Amino acid sequence: MTSIPRGTRILMRGNEAVAQAAIDAGCRAFFGYPITPQNQVPDYFARHMPEVGGVFLQAESEVAAINMVYGAAAAGTRVMTASSSPGISLKQEGISYLAQSELPCVVLNIMRGGSGLGNIAPAQADYFQSVKGGGHGDYRTLVLAPWSVQELYNLTREAFDIADRYRNPVLILGDALLGQMMEPITIPEEVVDPARLPRKTWATDGAKDRPRNIINSLYIEEPQLEKVNLRIDARYEEAARKEVRVAEEHLEGARLAVVAYGTAARVAVTAIEEARSGGMRVGLLRPIALYPFPSDEIASLADRVDAILVAELSLGQLVEDVRLVVAGRCPVHLLGRSGGVVITPADMVEALRGLAGEDRG
Amino acid sequence: MAVQKRESAIFDRPQALEPVRMHYCPGCTHGIVHRLVAEVMDELGLTERAVGIAPVGCAVFAYNYFTCDMIEAAHGRAPAVATGVKRVRPDLFTFTYQGDGDLASIGIAETIHAAARAENISIVFINNAVYGMTGGQMAPTTLPGMVTSTTPFGRDAKVAGNPIRVCELLAALDGPAYLARVAVTSPSRVREAKQAIQKAFQAQLEELGFSLVEVLSTCPTRWGMRPQDALDWLEENMVPYYPLREFVVPEGLRVGR
Ligand SMILES: Cc1ncc(C[n+]2csc(CCOP(=O)(O)OP(=O)(O)O)c2C)c(N)n1
Ligand code: SF4
Numbered sequence: 104m105t106s107i108p109r110g111t112r113i114l115m116r117g118n119e120a121v122a123q124a125a126i127d128a129g130c131r132a133f134f135g136y137p138i139t140p141q142n143q144v145p146d147y148f149a150r151h152m153p154e155v156g157g158v159f160l161q162a163e164s165e166v167a168a169i170n171m172v173y174g175a176a177a178a179g180t181r182v183m184t185a186s187s188s189p190g191i192s193l194k195q196e197g198i199s200y201l202a203q204s205e206l207p208c209v210v211l212n213i214m215r216g217g218s219g220l221g222n223i224a225p226a227q228a229d230y231f232q233s234v235k236g237g238g239h240g241d242y243r244t245l246v247l248a249p250w251s252v253q254e255l256y257n258l259t260r261e262a263f264d265i266a267d268r269y270r271n272p273v274l275i276l277g278d279a280l281l282g283q284m285m286e287p288i289t290i291p292e293e294v295v296d297p298a299r300l301p302r303k304t305w306a307t308d309g310a311k312d313r314p315r316n317i318i319n320s321l322y323i324e325e326p327q328l329e330k331v332n333l334r335i336d337a338r339y340e341e342a343a344r345k346e347v348r349v350a351e352e353h354l355e356g357a358r359l360a361v362v363a364y365g366t367a368a369r370v371a372v373t374a375i376e377e378a379r380s381g382g383m384r385v386g387l388l389r390p391i392a393l394y395p396f397p398s399d400e401i402a403s404l405a406d407r408v409d410a411i412l413v414a415e416l417s418l419g420q421l422v423e424d425v426r427l428v429v430a431g432r433c434p435v436h437l438l439g440r441s442g443g444v445v446i447t448p449a450d451m452v453e454a455l456r457g458l459a460g461e462d463r464g
Numbered sequence: 465m466a467v468q469k470r471e472s473a474i475f476d477r478p479q480a481l482e483p484v485r486m487h488y489c490p491g492c493t494h495g496i497v498h499r500l501v502a503e504v505m506d507e508l509g510l511t512e513r514a515v516g517i518a519p520v521g522c523a524v525f526a527y528n529y530f531t532c533d534m535i536e537a538a539h540g541r542a543p544a545v546a547t548g549v550k551r552v553r554p555d556l557f558t559f560t561y562q563g564d565g566d567l568a569s570i571g572i573a574e575t576i577h578a579a580a581r582a583e584n585i586s587i588v589f590i591n592n593a594v595y596g597m598t599g600g601q602m603a604p605t606t607l608p609g610m611v612t613s614t615t616p617f618g619r620d621a622k623v624a625g626n627p628i629r630v631c632e633l634l635a636a637l638d639g640p641a642y643l644a645r646v647a648v649t650s651p652s653r654v655r656e657a658k659q660a661i662q663k664a665f666q667a668q669l670e671e672l673g674f675s676l677v678e679v680l681s682t683c684p685t686r687w688g689m690r691p692q693d694a695l696d697w698l699e700e701n702m703v704p705y706y707p708l709r710e711f712v713v714p715e716g717l718r719v720g721r
Contacts, residue, residue: 132551166541167577170537170544171544174549175549178553182552
């Protein structure tokens, strides 16, 4: 067990909470390459993995790191990598191989401003890449989007169980603000002992007393590949039934709803409080899982409110999925900032006032 | 088709090879090298704790041929995948089997860094001076003047660059424990090649670090030659450019039967 105080409130940085959560979830290998604003993640693993006999390795690139993850996952170990937007782009080939080879792992993306080299400020512009697959092929990653340091810890811990359950990469989607900020959190007493996790009978860990195992994504016969793809797709369907997560605030009797996740949702809470104190009936729907997408929840919300405002740190990605499920039931507006510029509560209150006015007129 | 073991058998299929038909072209030396790897695995008793990593290239189906656990890697990433396996399970024996496009072009970074880290893995590297699988394009090891589908007038170093001598490149690093270049053009060369693979695997078992055996190999199909002509061409053209020798040998390596 690592030397961190447990069962009491401590101040922790988001990036470090992720790393601690991974160790507590029984993750015993981390492979990564430095990139701001996630550098505290590898730093933390480098310092604390030795305490639990785990592996930390700084890889030569994000490409190498994700392929080391592929090897460690194939050998049956709970493993993760972390990066930020440009590095996650480089990992996409490996993530596609992991998904198609039905290997569990956890990937953290502490998003920064893009495209290209962009900057190191908070952004949510990797939404499409995260929820639509990201690399080549028909796969998806399961995507969790925490909004606080405590939630970064909790969801990272759960992510390892979800990855094992669905034999698929799970993506934790944070941003520069969540990764860098410090908040009080409570780290639970109980941790996962990796030796007591169920054995992965499919792992390539030495064909002793069993037939050999093969980890592979090549199926040269078309019907065979389609069969594998359908098997994987069935897991996504199961996830769609079981893994949708949303949080709601003030939606009871609301006329307007904000849909936002992560940092944008935190801004929304402040804006909504202010708007409500001015008499506006507005609430928040916060997707915690971005894939599977809370389609039913948002569709039924659209039946109840006059309009939806999607707030995101991008020029319009989440809003496309919201519009798809709302399907014209109510107007869906976008409040988006880009390039690392964070929406202010004042921006949002103004946008909400505009919508409320429109509604009356 | 089960292979029957008879008392009198002097030549048999190695246990580490699946009794299946390989997909390699007639006269391709990939098959010989597979056999050598399997023989060494048998002799060192490695199959039950071996994890092999197949490349992208003509050897992509290697996972169907060895009886140990196998992983199919993305193009060029086998050394990183092997690193992942070996770091979390140092008790396993981990080898990769890679072509020259895979190892020396798209995967050169993974190769150099695994070597520099003295990663305790073994690499069997097939240098056939061409991209076999994709149709005979130029490889990083294509000889100057050599005709391939993407150097139709012969490789011109001024346009297409110079070949890479992988063993010499890696020998400049401190990480490698064993580096050798061999060929499989004649029975005596095959014996030497097997010895090199033995030493490479032994180096890993003794936890000495990174080991790599470069095998000069023929691709009769993409070279457009008969198998015997390809062997002769290799001896005449590749061996002078890629000298056969051991580049790094660890002190006190326990080899032999
Ligand atoms: C990322 C990626 N790029 C390109 C390819 C296409 N491709 C398949 S095999 C190969 C070259 C293999 O050549 P080599 O490693 O020399 O092996 P050989 O076929 O000669 O044994 C290439 C470029 C691929 N599969 N993946
Ligand atoms: S194309 Fe060349 S390397 Fe590939 S199997 Fe045929 S002869 Fe061997």
